[in-house]
Amino acid sequence: MSALRRFAVGSLGLAIIGALVPGSAVSAPPPEPVTNLQLATKALQGMTLEDKIGQMFVLFAYGPDASKPDARNTALYGVATPAEVVAKYKPGGWIYFNARDNVTSPTQLATYSNQLQAAALKTGLHLPLTIATDQEQGVVVRIGPPATQFGGNMAHGATRDTKDARTAAGITGRELKAMGIRQDYAPVADVNVNALNPVIGVRSFSSDPKLVSDMTVAQVRGYQEDAGIMATAKHFPGHGDTVDDSHNALPTINHTRAQWDAIDAPSFKAAIKAGIDSIMTAHIVVPSLDPSGDPATLSKPILTGVLRGELGFKGLVITDALEMAAVRAKYGDAEVAVRAIEAGADQLLLPPAPDVQFKAVVDAVKSGRISERQVNESVLRVLLMKLKNGVLFQPYVDPAKIATKVGTPASLATAQKIVDKSVTLVKNDAKALPLTKDPRKILVTGWGVTTTQSLANSLTKRGATTTVAQTGAAPTDAAIADAVSKAQANDVTVVLTQKAWDTKVVDPGAKQQKLVKDLLATGKTVIVVAVRDPYDIAYFTAAPTYLATYGYAAVSMESLAKVLYGEIAPTGKLPVDIPVAGDPATPLYKFGHGLSW
Template identity: 30%
Template sequence: MTTLSPDERIAQLIMVAAYSNRGADHKKEILKLIEEQKIGGVIFFQGDPATQVRLMNDYQEASKVPLLGAIDAEWGLGMRLDNTINYPFQMALGAIQDNELLYKMGVEVAKQIKRTGLHLNFAPVVDVNNNPNNPVINYRSFGEDKFNVADKSIAYMRGMQDEHLLTTAKHFPGHGDTDTDSHYSLPQINHPLVRLDSLELYPFKKIMEAGIGGVMVAHLDIPALDTTGVPSTLSKPIISGLLKETLGFEGLIVTDAMNMKGVTNGNLPGVVDKDAILAGNDLLEFTEDVPKAISEIRKAINAGLISQKEVDQRVRKILAVKQWVGLNEYEPVSPKDIMDDVNNPEAVLLNRKLVEASLTVLKNENNMLPIRELHELKIASVSFGAKKKTAFQEALSLYAEVNHFRLPVDASEERVQEVREKLAGYDLVIGGIHDQSKFPRNSLKLSSEAQDLITELSGKKNSIFTFFKNPYVLNKIDGIENSEALIVTYQDTENAQELAAQLIFGGVSANGKLPVSVGDKFKSGDGLEVQGGIRFSYTLPEEVGMDSKMLNHHIDSLMNQAITVKATPGGQILVAKDQKVIFHKAYGEHVYHDTIKVKKDDLYDLASVTKISTSMAALMKLYEEDKFELDGTLADHLPKFKRSNKSDIPFTDILTHQARFQPWIPFWKNTLRKNGSYRWWTIKKDSSARYPIKITENMYLHRNYPNKIVKAIRKSPLREEKEYVYSDFFFILAPRVVESRTEEDFPTFLENSFYGPLGATTMGFNPEYPKNKIVPTEHDYAFRHEPIHGTVHDEGAIMLGGVSGHAGLFANANDLAKLLQMYLNMGEYGGKRYLKEETLKKFTKRQFPDSDNYRALGFDKRRPNSKGVVNNTAPDASQASFGHTGFTGIMVWMDPEVDLLYIFLSNRVSPTRENHRLYQLDTRTEIQQVLYDAMKKNVQKTDKEEIEVKEG
């Protein structure tokens, strides 16, 4: 303070606008103001974090006194800087019931702002928005309830200030009840003092009591507080009288931007800044003419309009702020890794949690949400205001088969009518009403025809609407309040769309409360609780205590290695923990050097994973219905086996692969003569009643050949020793065993009992999908003499018409995961019980613990070799874990001890089954071990934190 000249002291009260996207000339302008005028601070606007850091370092180096760096980041850095996080707008935050989340947001926002070299955030907005037509506050407010606004503001403020980022409550004395934007003209508020004191001022008083460091004064004309008509920014009665004297605020008082029309109209640059200082402000934001402002303030001091002592008191306050934020120990900020730091996974996860916590259900007639019964439910979605498939629609398809329609803002009457007619054939219509801009303004641009369709659908009993807009807009749509189910997300972000879809199907819960009233339709505080957690949620690894960076780095590395050395052309990997999908990626191409990249919804041939996905599911269900007994035999279900050598072998031995069965029979070879041609009665080029079983387009198998396969199994010799030898034989017979006790064929039984209710829409035999959605397998030079694409790879399964209990099932990782998660949940998924807990526990435990057979009933178990080294799973997989692998390079594994599901889908047999590199690299189990390492890393981190807390 003692080193500053009188003019340098005045300059400390001035903050100018800086940009990190305006180039060298702008930088020179700011440096000139710093070096010549000795300004006290800068407020950054548009740009990017790394450039901002480098600029701020240069500006600090040029400044005699460390600069106070500010930013107007109400919803985080994303409000101003490219490629940074946009947290929800305050109206969405106003719906949240757990204020601790807002505190955490404050902490994270503070860390990110400080990481970019700044010290002051012009936030939070504590205006009570009680005017739906407010054009400037609106969604920037926590709502219309003064108590909610105060509580939310205090939580957000405390989070930031606990990290030593100064904050300002704005826009004093309250900008919520205006219909004019102070950026363009001066709004007038005509309420009496009693009303202002009890409502508009309430949150300001509360947040001051809570210890906020600063207050920003708005540009408002409030006759009840100052009859002169000057903007509140220039009003001594409002700032010195009300704010300082009556309310006793001693913190930093900041003007709103001094370039806004609400204050500049009729006021000259420099002069208006002087008037703001005379009114009682401490810091001038966005001064347009710095030399003129210093000159005018100096004149005011010389004229006795304000004393040097008063100016010095404010300068000391500015310097005290600089000391409080740590500028007395200033060090340059490194731009290295800044993008990773400001977009760290914990911050990204917090953003999702805030959106999830804000989801507000305004209608839920007959407990429609979450949707429970999926089987035979024909579902459509309509995105109103969207030109292409939305993230909302993509997320809906994760849970069920949904046909999607879109109606853009300007949808014609003909297009609306076309969609209307198509929707008539659906049992459930899910509507998404989208915004047309980044900001959820109180406007609706949908064509009247599209609005009419919304009204029409809202009146039906089979509609769910999700409103991705400002809730005030609900008042502009006739009848939408009549919807069976109505969800409000407050804004149209990818997070909001994904989480709304998860809410609809029970992946997440909702308990948000509407922070504003919507005409006569809904009142502030409305909101119904909906309990989720019945199906998968899709989230980040951090939500279950796993490390995103570690998982992505190591799994990507291992998969890229496998693809590079041609162990597999590509693959899908899905990981779920605690019924949360925390990793789901597609890698590589359908075949080597292909133009078709693997997508997450592509279908894979599941090979022997078919055994646990078809046969075992069916047998466990029949076991519970007393239609299948583990001490029963094949002869009990298949009469032809009564006089076979397999007639008295119990299913316990069969399902654990110790029934002395041969491993396999190359059934296809029996169709060939010695010269390589097909036997005349086995295969023909054209289909017919006698040759209905399609092998390829030019190969059709005799209708009796499946019986020949069964006969060959029945007549096959038994091995001499009763020991573990993996065999397909029983699982080839399993469909017949199941059908012997049901009134449905095998695929229909599975679809009705499991896949349909689970929403596993891609799971099935002989998939009817475009070939570009199905990943090819081997080029078969021995039997089919063509690349295998769209049909089962296994020769035995294709000779059975593609339907078998040992191979033949197709699915993508997401749909397969639903069945396997049901197993992991011990029989329950989607709010429905499919199997009893005791059944799953019985079938998935090791059956002969005192022998060398490690198998469960149909399921594989963790198996150490003779030296004690585990070679079929990750070393850290628990003894309770179970799963299966498949010949095409598939691996699925479930670990109930840590509630972990792992799915690895590949086509390592492309172009040949002789490719064993995937096994040699041990890629599948190496990736599985990464999952356990990621969990251990979190445990170690938690332990370290606990030690630090105890030592502290």
């Protein structure tokens, strides 16, 4: 039995031992006057140093089943199964990734969550995990359909509707909770003021600090108050003005302190005022906040001085993934782990050298470099969040109920109505839109195997004869020629672009720009749609018809089809400025622009 449970039983005589057995009845949390703080403090007293350090780690494992061996786990952890990883480290948290073979379906995830919790409760510590994932919606999701999909943050920003943003977070949070996930690493609170930002973009609500703040608060309330899971505002102190991707390089944000106060800080202040449970750090250098050159994740002036001291944040501070290149650029992995805790982080996410980093933190505490008092404070926050989100007393979920809780007809219909409001008509110079109901042949080309087909399916439902010619992010000359040939044989071409402005990696954006320009040269009706960042129009200004959807899931393509055919009027307004190509200070289309009929 865990120290928390021993205390609850000893103090209040609650029969909660049954919660340790999968499928057994679970008692309610102990009533007042015993507080969560008292429970957590008592639990802390019964933990070894190694137990405490384990609670400061958030791990993952490869594969969709906790009992299934995977050689990749052996290489990383020295043990083969996810259950063995839990037993070895007794981590405080866990994270799911679709790209690491964790996700096959919501029902599978619910079963997997139960397996992991059973493994956690079999350790000597007997503490359930806080299982998390990045379900930001839009372009960053770990769990696809049949889970309910939304348009994402910038799509919400285009609607200006905070009520809908809260509703979306509530639905997402309740579905995650049904799968055993008690923490979402969302919402993104970054203010995307740089059109060339390669890593944030549409993950941000807007370039306007007030709009980002309002939307962030709405989603915090949706996740925490409506769904009862932990929200995580990210990426502090603000990742919205960078031209480098922190997965691959160490970005520097050159905002003055006054600029940071005006642009980056408001959304995090608003989240803190709204009671945000957790804040994730950014692997970025901000010289105006800390001139040392250390990334914020490793910066005591930023995490302890600004976030804790100036902003008064009392909740859980978790690092962004420590496997990312930006945080590993300056120090070795062992030193990174120690410095992150010294800076003020409570939990270390995705350590790339777990044995080395675990030992480094233990040794740092034993040597006095990190005080055990600081460790205790961090672990206390971890335990308090387990109590708050209910995982301590109800660690298990019912996979049999997934169909009644995840991707329900009501949730899907609500999502469609919300996304319908986001499509933004930026240009309609040729008055090509809305399309009439007359039969016509439509070519759907451009980026996205699934996305082009989803749009074609939606157009076919409306009587069009569709052809799909998917060209990818960096179309070859042959693919471009094929699309042009097909365009000449169709009445209308809809070309989907995805970050066509980005020419940094193998010049993919330039190839998309060529595709659009060659299609326009056919003289046929061409409708250009940016299905990710809205900034693409700056690179082919001759396009007479241009829309932005801010996302490329099927729900966004259905909304696009409705707009194309005039079933709904476009009501989305740009939540950012679209600058002139090569001139970021001059807007081509201003914040708030959006046409309709």
